[in-house]
Amino acid sequence: MHFAQPLALRSGAQLRDYTLVYETYGALNAARSNAVLVCHALNASHHVAGTYEGQDKSEGWWDNLVGPGKPLDTNRFFVIGVNNPGSCFGSTGPMQTNPDTGLPYGADFPVVTVEDWVDAQARLLDALGIAQLAAALGGSLGGMQALSWSLRYPERLRHCIAVATAPNLSAQNIAFNEVARRAIVTDPEFFEGHFYAHDTLPRRGLRVARMIGHITYLSDDAMEAKFGREMRSTGLAYSTQAIEFEIESYLRHQGDKFSEYFDANTYLLITRALDYFDPAREFGGDLTAAFAAAKASFLLVSFTTDWRFAPQRSREIVKALVDHKRDVSYAEIDAPHGHDAFLLDDPRYHSVLRAYFDNIAKEVS
Numbered sequence: 001m002h003f004a005q006p007l008a009l010r011s012g013a014q015l016r017d018y019t020l021v022y023e024t025y026g027a028l029n030a031a032r033s034n035a036v037l038v039c040h041a042l043n044a045s046h047h048v049a050g051t052y053e054g055q056d057k058s059e060g061w062w063d064n065l066v067g068p069g070k071p072l073d074t075n076r077f078f079v080i081g082v083n084n085p086g087s088c089f090g091s092t093g094p095m096q097t098n099p100d101t102g103l104p105y106g107a108d109f110p111v112v113t114v115e116d117w118v119d120a121q122a123r124l125l126d127a128l129g130i131a132q133l134a135a136a137l138g139g140s141l142g143g144m145q146a147l148s149w150s151l152r153y154p155e156r157l158r159h160c161i162a163v164a165t166a167p168n169l170s171a172q173n174i175a176f177n178e179v180a181r182r183a184i185v186t187d188p189e190f191f192e193g194h195f196y197a198h199d200t201l202p203r204r205g206l207r208v209a210r211m212i213g214h215i216t217y218l219s220d221d222a223m224e225a226k227f228g229r230e231m232r233s234t235g236l237a238y239s240t241q242a243i244e245f246e247i248e249s250y251l252r253h254q255g256d257k258f259s260e261y262f263d264a265n266t267y268l269l270i271t272r273a274l275d276y277f278d279p280a281r282e283f284g285g286d287l288t289a290a291f292a293a294a295k296a297s298f299l300l301v302s303f304t305t306d307w308r309f310a311p312q313r314s315r316e317i318v319k320a321l322v323d324h325k326r327d328v329s330y331a332e333i334d335a336p337h338g339h340d341a342f343l344l345d346d347p348r349y350h351s352v353l354r355a356y357f358d359n360i361a362k363e364v365s
Helices: 114-128 141-152 171-185 203-217 220-226 246-261 264-276 287-293 311-323 338-343 347-364
Strands: 022-025 035-039 078-082 135-139 159-163 297-303 328-333
Touching: 035 114, 035 141, 078 114, 114 141, 114 264, 135 141, 141 159, 141 264, 141 287, 159 347, 171 203, 171 264, 203 246, 203 264, 203 338, 220 338, 287 311, 297 311, 297 338, 297 347, 311 328, 328 347
Parallel strands: 035 078, 035 135, 135 159, 159 297, 297 328
Antiparallel strands: 022 078
């Protein structure tokens, strides 16, 4: 969907002409009361569920959760997935043409925030004729967007479901993001973000950035169980360059794959949006004060081995909501998978979401 009206950004800049790519699943009911917005995390997109005809490998990134008969049942809900501005999967971003120059935006694409994305999503819902969402759902960075919906558009959201997320990033998390960004911008093929004009890609930087990310998405237990100290061969190569351990092979494979499909400028933008998210900042760091505007009911889910978005970060949000006597449910799932658990088939986790959506369905039936 194309938008000619400029989108004002938190930075003071604006997108004066932009396009959002989105997908929908299920049917909007007559009352237009069964819409659920699914907000994507760092490297995901609008393609939430299902497969594209003729493309067996194009399964949506949350296909185990969204679909007919699944916890978010598309037989009952109208599900919307939106690709955010700044992304590299079709919506206006660094790879698209800057109308002011006729060239790709590259590093000139304005810095975007979680709040900017939510404002863009709200405009899309306006165009679709959806005045109020039954729910906004997201994990990780997507959970931050769901939380932002409850604060920026409290009258337009009945339920906020935030999974494996936090009210802001810790200093350690910001540090991981900065190391990943430096890996990208110091790649000789980055060309200060205008590598498109040089017909190249900063693959080396993206590979390292992705390897860093994957380490933080997995728990130590999960890596130990999957790889341990398993070697690639029976003998040691006594090399500082060769792949010796299976965990090295896995990280290099993930980095290689990522560097071929993800845009470096998008990675910089999205990690910075993560850094900036902090609804309490405008309230002197008081998270309880920040959530005073919220009117939705909430479900927060965390995972015990998620050390990047640890359970205590979700509990901070729960406390802020309880302080205001908001309707909030909290589930802390004892899962071994680390941060990636929100994408996996944990039956306890899915049962929590199924039960919550069953209750929402009673409101819209």
